[in-house]
Amino acid sequence: MSSEQSTALSPSSEPAVPALDFRRVRSVMETPILDERKWSKLPAIPADAFIIDLEDSVVPAAKEAARQRAMRYLADPDFFGDRLVLARPNNLATDWGRDDIIALAEANVRLMLYPKARSADELLEVRELLAAHGAHPLLFPIVETAGAILDLRAVARVPGLGGLFTGIGDLSVDAGVGFRDAGGGISHVLDHAREQVVLAAAAAGVSSTDTVYATDIKDPEAVRVAIADGRGKGFTSLVTFYPPHVPLINELLTPSERELAAARELVGAYEEAQAAGRPALIMPDGRTVLLLDYARAQRLLARAEAGVPTAGDVR
Secondary structure, eight states: OOHHHHHHTSOOSSOOOOOOOGGGOOEEEEOOTTOHHHHTTGGGSOOSEEEEESSTTSOGGGHHHHHHHHHHHHTOGGGGTTOEEEEEOOOTTSSSHHHHHHHHHHTTOSEEEEOSOOSHHHHHHHHHHHHHTTOOOEEEEEEOSHHHHHTHHHHTTSTTBOEEEEOHHHHHHHHTOOSBOTTSSBOHHHHHHHHHHHHHHHHHTOEEEEEOOOSSTTOHHHHHHHHHHHHHHTOSEEEESSTTHHHHHHHHTSOOHHHHHHHHHHHHHHHHHHHTTOSOEEOTTSOEEOHHHHHHHHHHHHHHHHOOOOGGGOO
């Protein structure tokens, strides 16, 4: 990394971004903004956060109308109740991206997704454009290009980062690889990219958000498998386009009472062992418990106790 880029990625003197830990969010709902029937149902969906999308779900001829509708809903926080709202403009390289970002800035956007970035430098350009129009939102890059994967360490260090999203559908097109392998699973190249996003986000201390990639979106068991896969890989939240997925995401990304009870038992037993000068212990069921197991249990309990953030955390 050049000295110029290193300086650009260091903490700046710009106004502080809202204090928000998106790692406590579980479910993120995305619905086409110009689909009135689906949009009217959003307030009843129990998602932790919603996406106002101006990009993939809007055809070129409707971009202006979608932008105006987005401004309307950003100005009406009561529509989503106390849930979080992320706005997604088009990429700067498109015919609409610059105008989208300026409009979102003037609407005082607080949480902003940014699609198809190819480098940390591009994200810094976005931040400069937002700042020039008086906005300093938390920025959530969608990692969905080969360039972003190769520049991921720098991407994760961009000032004002709220978290990283994956976009392996677009990544499969950009990289020229198939989405699924011969066995029906997500291709190895794309799975590796997902893992890199989790690690980069963890290193930066921010959230990592994936999408529910079920083989059959209407099959609850297939959806559960996909959600479990996301949780197992370390993602802190999941996006869905299908409302019935939201309760399942919330259920499976919330530690169960059984998990919490086991964690409390482990923490208590390990702390007793530490007090006695032992660095490890054997649980009644024969499991060996080490410091890493203790730390993992503490993290689980902390997530459960923290609760889900609301819009009040970013006002």
